[in-house]
Amino acid sequence: MKILTKKICLFLIFFLILFLPGVYPQQPNGKYTIVIHGGAGELDPNMPEETKSAYLNSLSAALNIGKKILENGGSSLDAVEQVVRYFEDDSLFNAGKGAVFTSEGKCELDASIMNGKDLSSGAVTGVTIIKNPISLARLVMDKTPHVLFAGRGAEELGKKFGVDIVDPSYFLTSQRREQLKKYMKEKEINKDGNTVGCVAIDQYGNIAASTSTGGLTGKMPGRVGDSPLINAGTYANNNTCGVSATGQGELFIRNTVSFNISALIEYKNMTLDNAANEMIFNRLPEGSGGIIAVDKNYNYTLMFNTSSMLRGAATSDGIMEVKIWK
Amino acid sequence: MKILTKKICLFLIFFLILFLPGVYPQQPNGKYTIVIHGGAGELDPNMPEETKSAYLNSLSAALNIGKKILENGGSSLDAVEQVVRYFEDDSLFNAGKGAVFTSEGKCELDASIMNGKDLSSGAVTGVTIIKNPISLARLVMDKTPHVLFAGRGAEELGKKFGVDIVDPSYFLTSQRREQLKKYMKEKEINKDGNTVGCVAIDQYGNIAASTSTGGLTGKMPGRVGDSPLINAGTYANNNTCGVSATGQGELFIRNTVSFNISALIEYKNMTLDNAANEMIFNRLPEGSGGIIAVDKNYNYTLMFNTSSMLRGAATSDGIMEVKIWK
Numbered sequence: 001m002k003i004l005t006k007k008i009c010l011f012l013i014f015f016l017i018l019f020l021p022g023v024y025p026q027q028p029n030g031k032y033t034i035v036i037h038g039g040a041g042e043l044d045p046n047m048p049e050e051t052k053s054a055y056l057n058s059l060s061a062a063l064n065i066g067k068k069i070l071e072n073g074g075s076s077l078d079a080v081e082q083v084v085r086y087f088e089d090d091s092l093f094n095a096g097k098g099a100v101f102t103s104e105g106k107c108e109l110d111a112s113i114m115n116g117k118d119l120s121s122g123a124v125t126g127v128t129i130i131k132n133p134i135s136l137a138r139l140v141m142d143k144t145p146h147v148l149f150a151g152r153g154a155e156e157l158g159k160k161f162g163v164d165i166v167d168p169s170y171f172l173t174s175q176r177r178e179q180l181k182k183y184m185k186e187k188e189i190n191k192d193g194n195t196v197g198c199v200a201i202d203q204y205g206n207i208a209a210s211t212s213t214g215g216l217t218g219k220m221p222g223r224v225g226d227s228p229l230i231n232a233g234t235y236a237n238n239n240t241c242g243v244s245a246t247g248q249g250e251l252f253i254r255n256t257v258s259f260n261i262s263a264l265i266e267y268k269n270m271t272l273d274n275a276a277n278e279m280i281f282n283r284l285p286e287g288s289g290g291i292i293a294v295d296k297n298y299n300y301t302l303m304f305n306t307s308s309m310l311r312g313a314a315t316s317d318g319i320m321e322v323k324i325w326k
Numbered sequence: 327m328k329i330l331t332k333k334i335c336l337f338l339i340f341f342l343i344l345f346l347p348g349v350y351p352q353q354p355n356g357k358y359t360i361v362i363h364g365g366a367g368e369l370d371p372n373m374p375e376e377t378k379s380a381y382l383n384s385l386s387a388a389l390n391i392g393k394k395i396l397e398n399g400g401s402s403l404d405a406v407e408q409v410v411r412y413f414e415d416d417s418l419f420n421a422g423k424g425a426v427f428t429s430e431g432k433c434e435l436d437a438s439i440m441n442g443k444d445l446s447s448g449a450v451t452g453v454t455i456i457k458n459p460i461s462l463a464r465l466v467m468d469k470t471p472h473v474l475f476a477g478r479g480a481e482e483l484g485k486k487f488g489v490d491i492v493d494p495s496y497f498l499t500s501q502r503r504e505q506l507k508k509y510m511k512e513k514e515i516n517k518d519g520n521t522v523g524c525v526a527i528d529q530y531g532n533i534a535a536s537t538s539t540g541g542l543t544g545k546m547p548g549r550v551g552d553s554p555l556i557n558a559g560t561y562a563n564n565n566t567c568g569v570s571a572t573g574q575g576e577l578f579i580r581n582t583v584s585f586n587i588s589a590l591i592e593y594k595n596m597t598l599d600n601a602a603n604e605m606i607f608n609r610l611p612e613g614s615g616g617i618i619a620v621d622k623n624y625n626y627t628l629m630f631n632t633s634s635m636l637r638g639a640a641t642s643d644g645i646m647e648v649k650i651w652k
Contacts, residue, residue: 119580221482224475259585
């Protein structure tokens, strides 16, 4: 009887040592890094002071939302979703409310999110009635076996999941209507950019990335850029890094920009900075865009080959910065 | 005067040596390699002999279309487009006519094509009235500054370009209707696969790749798999290789399968075979799919972790094979 009890005790101890670390979450390490962007472009440095302040205030507000989540031990996934939701609700940015117009004068919205822990991903493209495309992308990731839904199918899914549905007119702003008119007259693409994105690594070492956009002013209906495409506009992998891109989408698709930065780290042992530099300055033409990224060691980079990128970064080391130009 | 004439002559000779090779096309080298697939899956080896023959005959016919183009010095782009057009018109395959049904009993078609010479790419997703989605993808690549169009926008573009438009009922076949009924009852995904693809390198060393599919039986409307996604389902780069994938699309997106094979060759100096092996057997789970690929040295590989992949290969060295199982 005594031997049996001893055996049971030994078995229990063995079991606890073996399986508990897998069942109970890892201890938080107190560290985090979060980076955000509100689009790479050619913003005029002589813009009115109040516009400048509005951009910087919005960037700070968005960054603080994510920072707070991470400080409190929340997940990077929640942080990158909530930050992008904030941008989508803010009409200053080309995502959600305030998105640019298609050639038909409508908004067609794209968003994607990726979980670096298991490479699970969710994305939507061409939605017109989903208030927060990034949250629908999160639901695609969490609640379906799929990655990407387009158009009406994505919207039906959103209704099924009970996300906030709005009239398509909700997204329209007079500023974007003016931009479309100007584009139709001059056929010159608006260089404001204003796609939004967020990348973060949390206290458990999990990396997540998200991107949301209305695409290009005057775009042909149905055109899909890089933002809703995992590997092109968004990528996250706990073994390497997380990336969110902004710029001329087609170039970012053809050059697999987001995944490529991860591949250069994984296969060529590059640092995050060197990998981002290789993509942004050696492979992409000047003026084509930028990326924000964090790596598994809590480093970050904000890199662009345009004259401006609305951007910000916050870390557990006390860094907290928001910027527009170099 | 004499000296001036001499100088002009020397300048002209210098000019001819320097610039003519860039203006006039490279000489054909007499070599080519072309590979095709009609989907990875779990086809029953005990299928009726006439079904087996029908598959093998179709594969041979498709392969011969591409082979002839390449033999005659045609481009790999033309070869991969025409081969996939043949598959789209053949109701045996899950692409174009004979595509699988969505949960709503419709066909939503996806296709993509990529040019390894300059990484230009074209793709469409969720089209329902375009007879040959691969040819619309080619037009997106050749005639627009964009890469991907979805749904109605893609269809409007097709009408504008004057491609063949058909009634959505054109694609529907009784065999696929039965598969949907079975799926709705048993909720078991049809393992026939039957996505189609083609990769080729022509006599000028240009690589191209193409993929076309109806997706998954009973898929939710709007679901986008890997086939229309450059980097996931299709990739081509003259410096490395070309790839077309078939299988559980979501896994192929999350693992960036097609581009990753190119990245392993470029960054890790792997052979085509080793790179394909790494993706298909080490990174993807058993039963998830396969790829066909050619590299810049005219090597090819046909690799799958399912029990069957309808496939074929032809080379200027006289290889000509079509196969279903290992």
